[in-house]
Amino acid sequence: MARVVFNNVRKEFVDEKKGTFTAVENSEFVIEDKEFVVFVGPSGCGKTTSLRMIAGLERQTSGDIIIGDRIVNDLHPKDRDIAMVFQDYALYPHMTIRENLSFGLKNLKKSKAEIEQQVKQASSILGLDELLERKPRELSGGQRQRVAVGRAIVRNPQVFLFDEPLSNLDAKLRIQMRVELAELHKRLGATIVYVTHDQVEAMTLGERIVVMSNGIIQQIAPPTELYNKPNNMFVAGFIGSPAMNFMDATIENGKAFVEGAQIALPQAVADGLKSYEGKKIIVGIRPEHLYGEEFAHTVSKEHTMDVTVQVIENLGADNLLYFKVGSRMVTARVHPETIARLGERKRLVIDISKLHFFDPETTQRIALS
Amino acid sequence: MQLATAKPKPTPPAYRRFLRDYGWAYLFILAPVLLFLVFTLYPVISAFIMSFQKYNIMKSKWIGFDNYTYMFQDDIFWKSIKNTVIFTLATVPINIIITFILAFFIFQMKSRWQTFFKATLYLPSVASGVTISLVWLAMFDPTSSGLLNTFLGWFGIDPVIWLGQSKTALFSLILMSYLGSHGSGIILYLAAMGGIPKSLYEAADIDHASGWTQFTKITWPLLKPTTLYLLVTGVITSFQVFISVYMMTQGGPNFATTTIAYLIYESAFVFYDFGLASAQSFVLAAFIIIVSVVQFKFFSSDVEY
Structure with a gap:
């Protein structure tokens, strides 16, 4: 296995009519050997382009890509020793599963015995033994996905690339395949680069996550760090479901004034925000860190806000309460037995240890230490 | 109330x-x-x-299998079958290859050039067969001023009586077919090529497949349904070849270009033997059905792109 390095990589697409579009801007990162890294971001953020540049299916406009010890800028995809699982699986529809799995090995002119043995090994890892003589159209979505993974592992490459491999599956199967992929990573001990737009997939699979937006890497961090210490408002809003709430606030005398509440900040936080005294900032709080007054057992009830509930969504395990703070819609994820009625005032408790502060100009996180 | x-x-x-x-x-x-x-x-x-009658517009006479018996004993019928089969074997596969090669190269071009070539090559398909035959008659002019003979003259080759001698007449019709309309086939191939997902080639690239392997293992097999369609319709069309024969050779010289369709026309509208013409038509239909079934059996593919 091997590590993957991006050194100041930039990718531009030139269109005669639309002009130049920068898909990836000066990207820099190191994916360590045997690491499972997930690229996540909204459509068009450059995550798939980054993956395709690692695969060699796109040539970067500038910068270097290193796989293992080699700069692979000018290497053809087949010479990069990578394997890729495509979003649409890209199984050869006219070949049987056995032929699909052995296609790459045959092209490498491996012996029949070796091909047979490697196909057998991959098929038994992925539970494809019974399907080897079938054609892709005779398989379910999950089985096809497994074949696509099988085609990747059969060649035992240095790096595995996954391009939104679960996006065509239904919700239940996606969860099952997610678990299988995590187990496969443990089993193979492989370097995996995985692209998805689904932040749940990213959080559950990735050892580290690369969050991208508009071709720019916003943050690279392990899932918990992304959740607890997002670098900016984009990351804060993208990671977590429902998304983090943002409220306009003014800092005065160690207090954050938001509509409907004045939050007395702990001394350390107040000190950290001293330079914002009298200025506007953005306060961020995740929906799960707002509590109905009657269920705020784990946090201090000192800091509250009174809101008028506009929408209630019952999810079974939780209730989502929607209300407005200033012009912004805010969500609270509360205990399902929390008493709240539409149009009525409700007192919510804020866990102030979970507050995030952002500069409204730069949208960057305000460092408090 | x-x-x-x-x-x-x-x-x-x-x-x-x-x-x-x-x-x-x-x-x-x-x-x-x-x-x-x-x-x-x-x-x-x-x-x-x-086909079982001696046809007469006033009163037809039932003659059983006489039309069929006469037909199978007629040398000209067998000659027409032979000519039709030669014409089909010589034109259909080569025309498909020509069509495929043209489509393959057009597919590599930029969109605007693709449109240009599609339109240009499809143009003959909308022209009438009679018009095209008249153009080719001028090209096959047996004098030294004929277009093809002028071309041969540059290489010091004597003028050829293209349509007037047995050994070259059928070949001339075949040549005309090669240089004729490939437009609709090209459009079908281009649509089929465009329908093959790009990701298959990308996966093949990663799977160490060379350009030739990608062509033989991916492109060609996935174009099989289109090829089969062109093969079946091509065979049916060439079994029914008529306009060019009628316009250019009238089946001659010495029945060298008499095809089964032309023979049916002659039986019906030259000799007014509609019973015999009907019998010949049914033999042609049976022949087409058998050949089509065989083609489907051997070439059919269940993957469509």
Whole structure:
């Protein structure tokens, strides 16, 4: 296995009519050997382009890509020793599963015995033994996905690339395949680069996550760090479901004034925000860190806000309460037995240890230490 | 006061309800069904009956299998079959290869050039066969001023009587077919090529497949349904080749270009033997059906792109 390095990589697409579009801007990162890294971001953020540049299916406009010890800028995809699982699986529809799995090995002119043995090994890892003589159209979505993974592992490459491999599956199967992929990573001990737009997939699979937006890497961090210490408002809003709430606030005398509440900040936080005294900032709080007054057992009830509930969504395990703070819609994820009625005032408790502060100009996180 | 009670409406009979609900639908279906019955099914059945008759517009005479017996004993019939088979074998596969090669190269081009070549190569398909034959008659002019003979003259080759001698007449018609319309086939191939997902080639690139392997293992197999369609329709069309023969050689010289379709025309509209012409038509139909079934059996593919 091997590590993957991006050194100041930039990718531009030139269109005669639309002009130049920068898909990836000066990207820099190191994916360590045997690491499972997930690229996540909204459509068009450059995550798939980054993956395709690692695969060699796109040539970067500038910068270097290193796989293992080699700069692979000018290497053809087949010479990069990578394997890729495509979003649409890209199984050869006219070949049987056995032929699909052995296609790459045959092209490498491996012996029949070796091909047979490697196909057998991959098929038994992925539970494809019974399907080897079938054609892709005779398989379910999950089985096809497994074949696509099988085609990747059969060649035992240095790096595995996954391009939104679960996006065509239904919700239940996606969860099952997610678990299988995590187990496969443990089993193979492989370097995996995985692209998805689904932040749940990213959080559950990735050892580290690369969050991208508009071709720019916003943050690279392990899932918990992304959740607890997002670098900016984009990351804060993208990671977590429902998304983090943002409220306009003014800092005065160690207090954050938001509509409907004045939050007395702990001394350390107040000190950290001293330079914002009298200025506007953005306060961020995740929906799960707002509590109905009657269920705020784990946090201090000192800091509250009174809101008028506009929408209630019952999810079974939780209730989502929607209300407005200033012009912004805010969500609270509360205990399902929390008493709240539409149009009525409700007192919510804020866990102030979970507050995030952002500069409204730069949208960057305000460092408090 | 007495209250007037409304009389319950009697339920209409089932056929009326059916007509009310579905009448219009059946009326619309009736139009094409009638057209089919009058202009397709009736002529086919009456031609089949006619093939067992000595046809006369006033009173036809039932003669059993005489038309078929005569036909199978007629040397010209076998000659026409031979000519048709030679024409088909010489034109269909090569035309498919030419079409495929043209489509393959056009597919690599930028969109605007693709449009240009598609339009240019499709143009002959919208021209009438008669017009095209007249152009080719001028090209096959046997004098030294004919276009093809002028071309041969540059290489010091004597003028060829293209259509006037047995050994070159059929070849001339075949040559005309090669340089004729590939437009519709090209459009079908281009559509099929465009339908093959790009990701298959990318996966093949990663799977160490060379350009040739990608062509033989991915492109060609996935274009099989299109090739089969072109093969079957090509064979049917060439079995029925008529316009070019009628316009350019009239089946001659010495029956060298008499094809089965031209023979049917001659039997019916030159010798007015409609019974024999019907029998020949049914043999042609049977031949086409058998060949088509065989082609489907050997070349059919269940993957479509």
